[in-house]
Every structure is written in C-alpha cells, then in structure tokens.
Amino acid sequence: MADTAAAAEQPKGPRPIIPFLVLDDPPYLAGIRCTHCGATYLRSGRVACAKCGEAGPFDDIRLSDHGTLYVYSIVHQSAPGIPVPYVAAIVDLPEQVAVRCTIVDVRPDPAALPYGMPVKMITRTVRTDKEGRDVVAFFFTPAS
Ligand SMILES: [Zn+2]
Numbered sequence: 001m002a003d004t005a006a007a008a009e010q011p012k013g014p015r016p017i018i019p020f021l022v023l024d025d026p027p028y029l030a031g032i033r034c035t036h037c038g039a040t041y042l043r044s045g046r047v048a049c050a051k052c053g054e055a056g057p058f059d060d061i062r063l064s065d066h067g068t069l070y071v072y073s074i075v076h077q078s079a080p081g082i083p084v085p086y087v088a089a090i091v092d093l094p095e096q097v098a099v100r101c102t103i104v105d106v107r108p109d110p111a112a113l114p115y116g117m118p119v120k121m122i123t124r125t126v127r128t129d130k131e132g133r134d135v136v137a138f139f140f141t142p143a144s
Pocket of ligand 1: 037049054
C-alpha cells in the first residue's frame with residue numbers, strides 16, 4: 001500500500017541521467033564549494049575537501065554551462081549499441097572543475113578539436129526509462 005502511494009507520487013517528468021545534472025530551465029551542473037578554501041567539485045557524496053581536508057560545510061553552487069576543451073579521445077570501439085566514433089572529453093569549467101563528457105555536433109577529427117576550444121553544455125533525451133520518463137544527459141558542443 002505505502003509502495004503504491006509512493007509510486008503514485010513519483011514525478012512523471014524527465015529525469016537526469018546523473019545526480020549532478022539539474023533539469024532546471026535552463027539545465028545546469030550542480031557543484032559544491034568548500035567554505036574553508038573555496039575548492040569546487042561536482043556535487044556528489046563528498047564528505048571532505050580533497051584540497052584542505054576539512055569535512056565541510058560545502059555550499060551548493062551552479063556551475064557554468066561554458067568551458068574549454070582540456071583533453072579528449074576519439075573512441076572507435078565501444079559497447080554494443082553505442083554509435084562510434086564519438087569524442088570522449090574532459091572539459092574545464094571556469095569554477096576550476098573538470099567534467100568528463102562527450103563532445104557532440106563536431107567532426108570526430110583532431111583538426112576540428114583544438115585544445116582550449118570554447119564549448120557549451122547542452123542536454124538531450126537519450127532514452128526512455130521503464131516508467132516512460134525521458135532520461136536526459138548532458139553533452140558539450142563547440143560554443144562558436
Ligand atoms: Zn577545502
């Protein structure tokens with residue numbers, strides 16, 4: 001009975017594929033900032049600051065949706081059902097946070113992927129879950 005009631009109260013809208021993606025308008029990546037030293041991280045279950053060692057508290061912050069391409073790899077072989085090639089990358093955000101992501105809407109060619117290239121975050125529905133909700137993921141795409 002309680003399970004049924006809880007299930008009925010579940011939101012029916014889209015859901016993020018990872019917890020630090022917030023599907024606000026516009027969507028954003030959620031971060032946390034150490035109140036002792038200012039070190040910033042993606043929001044997670046972090047219990048202590050890797051820079052100063054303090055156990056918080058951490059302030060919740062909204063990370064920038066623009067960054068720069070730090071490094072990438074063009075992936076030619078992946079799990080079954082995952083289209084290749086794709087560009088697996090690490091993007092640096094202005095808040096000193098590095099984000100693992102996929103770069104989309106760009107040729108998977110080093111000539112089209114200069115290090116330091118400005119990129120911006122976008123979201124896309126990548127599948128539908130078993131409750132019929134859209135599952136939304138984030139990607140980065142060239143900003144210019
Ligand atoms: Zn700290």
